[in-house]
Amino acid sequence: MRNKFLGTGEKGYHPIRKIMVCISGLRYAIRYDFSVSYKVLLSISTLVACFLLRQWIDFLLIMAATALMLIAEMFNSAIEALCDFIETHENHKIKVIKDISAAAAGISILLWGTILIVELSRLWAVLCA
Numbered sequence: 715m716r717n718k719f720l721g722t723g724e725k726g727y728h729p730i731r732k733i734m735v736c737i738s739g740l741r742y743a744i745r746y747d748f749s750v751s752y753k754v755l756l757s758i759s760t761l762v763a764c765f766l767l768r769q770w771i772d773f774l775l776i777m778a779a780t781a782l783m784l785i786a787e788m789f790n791s792a793i794e795a796l797c798d799f800i801e802t803h804e805n806h807k808i809k810v811i812k813d814i815s816a817a818a819a820g821i822s823i824l825l826w827g828t829i830l831i832v833e834l835s836r837l838w839a840v841l842c843a
Contacts, residue, residue, distance in 0.1 A: 743788050750787050753826070754780070760830060763837050772833045779829040786822035790815045 743750045757780040764773040793815040797808045 739788070740784075743784075743791065747787070747791055750784065750791070753783060753787070753823075756830065757783075757826075760834060760837070764833070767837065767840055769833075769837065769840070772836065775829060776833055779826045783822045783826035786819040790819035 744754055745751070757776060760776055761773060761780075764770075764776060794812050797812055801808045
């Protein structure tokens with residue numbers, strides 16, 4: 715795809731190629747990053763339960779929280795990989811960058827976990843009633 719700012723790459727916009735790149739990146743993150751894969755599995759199982767019990771607001775809330783968590787987690791992984799690629803030795807500035815990235819991912823995981831716990835307790839109450 716052509717980079718309009720740098721003037722590099724191939725001409726033309728290919729939405730199918732863009733979607734395939736997105737799917738490839740998500741598949742790579744799920745396959746090789748354990749912190750992403752177990753969270754996706756936990757979210758999918760909760761989403762299935764919400765869908766089957768027709769809890770639509772819960773379903774959408776969990777989906778939004780999961781998307782936010784995945785975005786933050788994948789950005790964190792990408793930033794850490796880029797930092798490790800640029801600087802292989804111990805560097806205080808790189809450590810600060812990685813810590814800030816991890817904090818952003820941690821906040822999104824805390825939000826995701828809180829929403830998941832609340833929604834799972836609500837689902838449990840619906841199932842036991």
